[in-house]
Amino acid sequence: MIKRFKQLTLATSVAVACFAGALPAAQAAEEQFFMIPSYRVGPYGANGQSFYGGFIDYLTYVNMKGGIDGVQITWEECETEYNNAKGVECYERLKSKAQKAPGPIHTMSTGISYALVDKSAADKLPLAMMGYGLTSAVDGSVFPWAFPLVTTYQMQASAIIKFLKDKEKGSLEGKKIVYLYHDSAYGKEPILALEAESRLNKFTLVQIPVAHPGNEQGAQWQRIRQEKPDYVILWGWGVMNMTALNTAQKMGYPRERMIGSWWAGSEEDVIPAGDAAKGYMSATWNVAGKGVPLIADIEKTVYGAGKGNLKDTSKIGTILYNRGVSAAVLSVEAIRTAQAKFGKGKAMGPEQVRWGLENLNLTEARLKQLGATGLLPEVKTSCNNHEGSGKVKIQQWDGTKWVPLTDWIEGNKALIHPLFMADAQKYAKEKGITPRDCSKEK
């Protein structure tokens, strides 16, 4: 029976594979293929739609403007539902297509990117984890193929502390800060960094976990009321953020003293909370709104031509949409960087794209040229710094929109980066990886 079944599935899938293979025209000479393991359904589907909508819109935009120096971008999406096993299946399905000229892979899921770190290194495909994923991959000597671009949770936590310190006129000594977090990999990752900061700046850190999904936080906020903290750092995701804001309002905790991570600072988090969200702050590494010329131009060019990816155009200019665009900007710029070295107008191989990601230098001038001034910070990567920036802005919700409060704030690199290096070394030892010598890379 199983034999028959296997033969049957094998036969059908072979047939399907043939059709699927025949469908996109045979790869033309110069094309760069992006595999896009996206999610548009499931618990986080709404977030995925905005992010991948922005991502694909920018790729379309680049193609409409003549591609990356003439190299057209092609892509294929695969639904992961934010599920690790499905993400791996998507990766395996699309990787053979990507092996010739890949774009960086963005999973927008910490779980999936963890599962892909080893696989992508073995297959030699560049993996990007912008603002999520395995943060110790900042150490490029151990993780040549993984790039936690722009910034990491730890650096973000450190930047938030710096912001609070400036707010308190330079000292947090004797203050009390509550860290209210989603009890998962995502919420636990910054703890080491926060503990280091609390020792350095002599403030009391109170850690309060919230179990997934976090739609009931009565007990946690009761505790916060007893602790009477000066600030609450909120590391939530999805429904947890809205609940935290509503409960804070009920308990009478001022929202002006609450500050969220970048996954707790999108329109999806604050609009459902209504009035309770006013005055709430959050960190972000990309700004919202259509004030950025690039976003306005995408809307005009791509949606004007009817080639937009989003059905619900009101999402254009939201935090997550703009984040998707900035992810695509970095990916395309990395390929441009590689082209500048290995030959303009040519499709770049995996090793070349990896080089491009590792030697990315996205300056303010270049951002201005792209019309992306202020959309994201300057990014300059190297072999031993796959992060490249570590800067965030603090924004505040005024009841209708996010307003940036500060310029780019950089976390305490001297304090945080050694933590990554130590973790990367531990990883290398467990996996038997011999780190590259970064001084020999050029």
Place this chain on the structure above:
Amino acid sequence: MIYRETGQFKTSYAADQQIFPIRQDRIGIAILLAFAFVVVPLTAGNYWFNAILIPFLIFSLAALGLNILTGYAGQLSLGSAAFMAVGAYAAYNFQVRIEGMPVLLSFILAGLTAAGVGILFGLPSLRIKGFYLAVATLAAQFFIVWCLTKFPYLSNYSASGVISVPNVEILGYTFDTPQSRYLLVLSIVSLMALLAKNMVRSSTGRAWMAVRDMDVAAEVIGIRLMRTKLLAFAISSFYCGVAGALYAFCYLGSVEPDGFSLDLSFKILFMIIVGGVGSILGSFLGAAFILLVPIFLDIVLPWLSELLHLPVDSATVSHMQLMVFGELIMFFLIVEPHGLARLWQIGKEKLRLWPFPH
């Protein structure tokens, strides 16, 4: 005509008691195994190994474990994913903490650890039955995941709670290619499936089925309920535990507690419901159905919508995939409530009479 046991006489007890009494079945299974062990590794591509065959085998093993408990012993459980998590984390800890630990031994120890935890959470089954027992096993599901998140020791103090497993190495050979990992998983799964097949025909299996069909009657004829039920929990959890260890070591490479959520438990439960409750073959069929049909739809639907020039975007395709999958499950359950294994059985009956049905 072809599938008929006419003329196959059994002249010894051994012949009468073999697992597959009909010669055609024996030949079929031999061909199947030869195909799986020889032809597949030589012909299939990496995508088939990494994304389809390995997860299919691992989930078959987990479904097999649940089928022993639910299908044979009649104890409804919603904790299969949690027992897989125990297996995965136990194997990881044995491997990381004990220098020079053989991988296979750590898999076995992982299974035993899961069996121990399974017995613990099986204790309520002595007092409560049916849906109430399902709720008690639900406690296992939440408690174990909470435990793995709460105690950093269990994830070797990984800052994020995610564990990344070391390479699989047996007798100096590193299983790093998809083929070799597939063969390893296949060997373990075939061996354990064979064991299960034998177990359910033995006195243990008959005791399970007696308890399932009516536990008072089973007790009256001298079956010790406590031992039988707890044994079912232990063996079922052992299977799930080994499946969990393979899931971490041979499939994903890194796992987090949240990955073993209630959703996964339900998925395994659906596998045995669709495949066939109380059937070894059903576990494999169910795993194949639940895992492969969504992938198949995922490939076919976008292609179909493009072919027909339907104006659907990728979000709609994803939604359609879920809908079609749900409809297929309902269709199969209405057409054959006893699962795919029963369909196969009916097919066999028909084949015996073919071409002259009476």
